[in-house]
Amino acid sequence: MAFNYQLFINSDHSILIEFEGDISENLLRYILGAAESIHNKSPTGFIELVPAYNSLLVIFEPLEFQPEQALSQIKTTIEQAKPVNAGSSRTIEIPVCYDVRVAPDIDYVADYCGMTVEELIEAHSSQNYTVYMLGFLPGFLYLGGLDERLHCPRRDNPRTKIEAGSVGIGGSQTGVYPIASPGGWQIIGRTPTTMLDIEQSPPSIANPLDNIRFVPISYEEFKKLSEATA
Amino acid sequence: MSIRFIKAGLQTSLQDLGRAGFRRYGIPNNGALDPVSLQIANWLVSKPLNSACLEITQAGPVIEFTQDMAIAVTGAHFELSIDDIPVDMHQTLLVNKGEQLTFGKLVNGARAYLAFAADPDLPIIMNSFSTNLMANFGGFEGRAFNNNDTLNLKSFFMPEAKVTPKELQLQFGDNYQIRFIKGREWSCFSKDMQQQFLQTAYQVTSQSNRMGMRLKGSALKTEKPLSMTTAPITPGTIQMPTDGQPIITLADGQATGGYPRVGQVITTDLSVLGQLKANDSISFQEIDLIDALNLLCQKNDFINRLFNN
Numbered sequence: 001m002a003f004n005y006q007l008f009i010n011s012d013h014s015i016l017i018e019f020e021g022d023i024s025e026n027l028l029r030y031i032l033g034a035a036e037s038i039h040n041k042s043p044t045g046f047i048e049l050v051p052a053y054n055s056l057l058v059i060f061e062p063l064e065f066q067p068e069q070a071l072s073q074i075k076t077t078i079e080q081a082k083p084v085n086a087g088s089s090r091t092i093e094i095p096v097c098y099d100v101r102v103a104p105d106i107d108y109v110a111d112y113c114g115m116t117v118e119e120l121i122e123a124h125s126s127q128n129y130t131v132y133m134l135g136f137l138p139g140f141l142y143l144g145g146l147d148e149r150l151h152c153p154r155r156d157n158p159r160t161k162i163e164a165g166s167v168g169i170g171g172s173q174t175g176v177y178p179i180a181s182p183g184g185w186q187i188i189g190r191t192p193t194t195m196l197d198i199e200q201s202p203p204s205i206a207n208p209l210d211n212i213r214f215v216p217i218s219y220e221e222f223k224k225l226s227e228a229t230a
Numbered sequence: 231m232s233i234r235f236i237k238a239g240l241q242t243s244l245q246d247l248g249r250a251g252f253r254r255y256g257i258p259n260n261g262a263l264d265p266v267s268l269q270i271a272n273w274l275v276s277k278p279l280n281s282a283c284l285e286i287t288q289a290g291p292v293i294e295f296t297q298d299m300a301i302a303v304t305g306a307h308f309e310l311s312i313d314d315i316p317v318d319m320h321q322t323l324l325v326n327k328g329e330q331l332t333f334g335k336l337v338n339g340a341r342a343y344l345a346f347a348a349d350p351d352l353p354i355i356m357n358s359f360s361t362n363l364m365a366n367f368g369g370f371e372g373r374a375f376n377n378n379d380t381l382n383l384k385s386f387f388m389p390e391a392k393v394t395p396k397e398l399q400l401q402f403g404d405n406y407q408i409r410f411i412k413g414r415e416w417s418c419f420s421k422d423m424q425q426q427f428l429q430t431a432y433q434v435t436s437q438s439n440r441m442g443m444r445l446k447g448s449a450l451k452t453e454k455p456l457s458m459t460t461a462p463i464t465p466g467t468i469q470m471p472t473d474g475q476p477i478i479t480l481a482d483g484q485a486t487g488g489y490p491r492v493g494q495v496i497t498t499d500l501s502v503l504g505q506l507k508a509n510d511s512i513s514f515q516e517i518d519l520i521d522a523l524n525l526l527c528q529k530n531d532f533i534n535r536l537f538n539n
Binding site: 009011053055067140178181198203204 | 250251252253254255256258355362365366367368411413459462464466467484496497523526527530
């Protein structure tokens with residue numbers, strides 16, 4: 001393991017692994033490699049793993065949790081873990097309509113960032129984003145790679161309902177609301193793509209390390225594609 | 231072969247012991263907030279203990295049965311009646327075609343569980359019948375029941391009649407001590423703040439729901455705001471947002487969070503959280519991991535012994 005890490009008892013049925021070092025794709029490949037080898041090793045009572053930016057949670061069946069044994073098994077496993085291969089990641093294109101009819105905050109964000117709406121769309125859709133982790137909402141992708149010129153604070157008054165598929169910017173992050181939910185991000189577009197499909201395994205459109213590209217579409221295309229997926 | 235909701239109640243949803251294995255996709259466990267009461271209900275109708283039940287919240291439903299059926303009700307203490315004749319909880323109940331079960335006054339607790347000697351005629355989503363109310367999948371159309379909904383059932387059978395052992399006829403108070411083990415950021419709080427956390431009687435607020443229990447009490451803050459990186463959380467994680475009022479993650483809570491983790495409620499005490507409602511009070515007691523695991527074993531042995539007798 002090329003990164004230093006520490007193990008913590010997180011609860012009476014889970015162990016938290018925290019990795020040192022800045023959040024990066026390289027660290028992510030090591031975290032996912034550790035996750036894969038723990039999954040393969042499957043310590044006694046193991047249920048599931050939750051990888052995150054710089055940590056990894058290993059969850060056990062509470063009645064079968066043997067903390068000492070689990071700690072030592074995880075330690076041994078991580079020592080031998082290899083980073084996952086970057087070549088296994090996919091590039092997923094997500095069509096996004098940036099029309100003001102589905103992008104209520106796009107004028108505000110463009111103004112805040114000192115650019116035209118066209119420049120904002122160009123900047124947001126020309127980037128390759130990396131999926132770092134999932135969480136917050138079912139199927140929500142935490143993406144890295146937002147152009148610094150597009151960083152914009154959250155809304156002062158969060159909305160009580162944001163439509164599923166809404167594409168937003170919150171601080172230094174950008175992402176897609178996979179389901180309708182309350183939220184405070186600035187909404188700059190909407191995708192007709194289903195981000196969470198409970199019939200599929202896995203149910204999310206992407207996994208950590210996958211690349212996301214936002215492809216601009218017109219309002220008419222958005223309407224047509226929305227009807228097709230409805 | 232169905233039951234019909236003449237009145238749906240405040241929040242009545244289908245839940246079992248939930249879905250494990252999907253947190254990495256941001257999908258929480260879901261499932262009964264009081265899994266112990268759910269298991270007792272299933273035991274009373276001789277079903278596998280993880281079977282789906284109706285989870286009934288604070289204001290209960292009125293349910294009509296379209297055929298003879300065996301059911302059982304456990305958990306929060308409601309005044310129950312079948313066609314206006316009072317009946318007791320904690321036993322196998324036989325209802326006849328056309329009869330109505332009414333959940334009357336709530337005496338104590340917050341959530342009751344109704345088990346039936348039949349299976350829901352619904353798809354199993356990600357290994358579970360549990361309803362994900364946030365993303366609207368699982369259970370009945372991914373939502374809580376509304377007035378006039380009909381839940382279709384199949385695979386009826388007539389179980390032997392049972393009564394819940396006295397020791398498991400749980401009654402709930404409005405004041406609990408909840409045990410926890412120290413969380414990752416516990417040591418980021420000063421000794422004074424830690425003491426204050428342990429000595430405060432927190433009030434459950436009305437903003438609580440199946441995602442999280444929001445508490446109100448003396449505010450707990452670090453000297454400087456901590457710079458936190460989003461990290462995994464689980465049911466039982468006690469988070470401290472910047473306003474210093476704790477939130478305990480529950481079964482529908484997010485898979486990841488970004489607030490300091492003060493502690494983690496022990497698994498043994500999670501089921502009690504499901505029976506608390508607004509204005510109830512809780513305080514926190516810190517215990518170590520070994521004690522937490524021993525308590526869980528003891529509780530499990532206790533329940534199994536009663537079930538097997």
